[in-house]
Every structure is written in structure tokens, then in C-alpha cells.
Amino acid sequence: MSDLLAIVGPLDTDEELIEQIARRRPHRVTVLVEDAQTDLASDESNAAGIRDRLAALLRMIEKRTGAIVVGLAGSRDELAGWRFDRVVGGRAPVAV
Numbered sequence: 505m506s507d508l509l510a511i512v513g514p515l516d517t518d519e520e521l522i523e524q525i526a527r528r529r530p531h532r533v534t535v536l537v538e539d540a541q542t543d544l545a546s547d548e549s550n551a552a553g554i555r556d557r558l559a560a561l562l563r564m565i566e567k568r569t570g571a572i573v574v575g576l577a578g579s580r581d582e583l584a585g586w587r588f589d590r591v592v593g594g595r596a597p598v599a600v
Contacts, residue, residue: 508530537578
């Protein structure tokens with residue numbers, strides 16, 4: 505059984521992220537929405553748009569990969585102590 509962490513980035517990378525997840529054939533996926541600036545529980549239209557996007561993304565992950573989405577995190581702090589076999593998505597490291 506394999507556990508994968510999928511880090512959600514900008515909107516234009518959803519399809520690429522799904523492809524990366526599918527190639528790794530995970531059994532379980534946890535989704536991290538890194539640097540979320542919006543309170544997803546608020547009634548603001550921006551938050552509603554993000555919630556809709558995430559709901560669609562979670563459905564696409566489950567449908568395309570057959571994996572179970574087991575969680576959604578808003579920061580790496582929420583994942584302290586968790587272990588993943590693979591990590592996909594997120595920003596590329598920048599050389600200093």
C-alpha cells in the first residue's frame with residue numbers, strides 16, 4: 505500500500521498534478537493546499553471558488569487513480585509526524 509502527498513499549486517497545474525499522481529499509482533492520497541491565504545470556511549466568493557476547485561480536484565484524483573483521498577491539509581504543520589512514500593506537486597526549489 506502506498507501513501508502519497510499531493511501539494512496543490514496554481515490553478516493551471518491541476519491536470520499536470522493529476523498526471524503525476526496517476527503515474528505513481530498510490531492507494532491513498534493526502535492533499536496539501538500550501539500557502540492558502542483564504543479561510544476556506546468563510547462565505548466569501550473567493551473561498552467558495554477555492555472550495556469548488558478542491559472538491560473537483562479530489563473527485564478527479566479518486567476517479568483517475570482509484571486511490572482514496574484520506575485527508576486535506578492547509579499547512580505542513582498539520583502533517584507533522586505523517587509519513588508519505590511519495591510527494592508530488594508544489595513549488596520547485598529555488599537556488600540561492
